[in-house]
Amino acid sequence: MIEELLPSGVTSSEAFDDAAPAPLFPAEAALMAGRRERRRLQFATARACARQALAGLGVGPVAVLPGPGGAPRWPSGVVGSITHCEGYRAAVVAPERVVAAVGIDAEPAGPLPSGVLGLIASPAERAALAALAAADASVPWERVFFSAKEAAYKAWYPATGIWLGFRDAELVLSPAGAFTAVLRPPVPSPVDPVYEGRWLVGRGLVVTAVTRGVPAVLPAARAVAFGSGRV
Ligand SMILES: CC(C)(COP(=O)(O)OP(=O)(O)OC[C@H]1O[C@@H](n2cnc3c(N)ncnc32)[C@H](O)[C@@H]1OP(=O)(O)O)[C@@H](O)C(=O)NCCC(=O)NCCS
DSSP: OGGGGGGOOEEEEEEESSSSOOOHHHHHHHHHHTTHHHHHHHHHHHHHHHHHHHTTOOOOOOOOOOOOGBBBBBTTEEEEEEOOOEEEEEEEEEEEOOOOOOOOEEEEEEEOOOTHHHHHHHHHHHHHHHHHHOOTTSSSSSHHHHHHHHHHHHHHHHOOOOOGGGGEEEEEEETEEEEEEEEEOOSSSSSSOEEEEEEETTTTTEEEEEEOOOSOOHHHHHHHHHHHTTT
């Protein structure tokens, strides 16, 4: 699923169960010592995805440990992102000369818990979501919205170290499977705050991905697909 959302040059790997967790490097195993079985499996399957995605760039198996703020630390010259939710694990990576940043997120394709939307969306964003729902009630718009903001944050944080609340981002969703997130950090940052992303719903999941710094010249077919839903 995630591959459909990514521009060329970004490699990915995903799993829908924990049937093939990665053998962990000692530092990874130490991190998971004493953690619940569920978290250990989730972590190990995500590492299997990470190593497979890195192999697509020609990078051999390495430990993928959390850095500051929990963001995964990738080999030098590589950017990437990890997500996991019930029934899904994925990792994406790219050379930083291909994209400056990437962020992915997955969520179960259901409604958000009651009361959450009021915390994460502005009145204007809530009005836009209501209009989208009126036009097509089959999409869990609020969950897509939540996931898209998390994907943008995962691309933003490793480059800046700046934490953002959900109200520090303005998100515009397009029914065509795209979105734009404009981040408003509480402190100044030289990093471009605009992230273009894509979303899809399938297999009971919402999956979102953003990138920043995609090269201006894309293969023709990709350029159309990647830019078509821009709002
Ligand atoms: C960090 C956060 C986005 C993770 O999202 P999540 O839905 O809880 O978890 P997911 O399973 O999708 O992703 C977990 C992975 O994200 C990655 N991650 C964790 N913190 C991260 C960070 N600060 N930056 C980038 N990636 C991060 C890790 O790789 C983690 O997996 P791992 O622990 O196995 O390595 C979320 O917990 C959070 O803090 N959100 C608040 C900030 C925010 O989203 N603001 C939105 C406005 S832009």
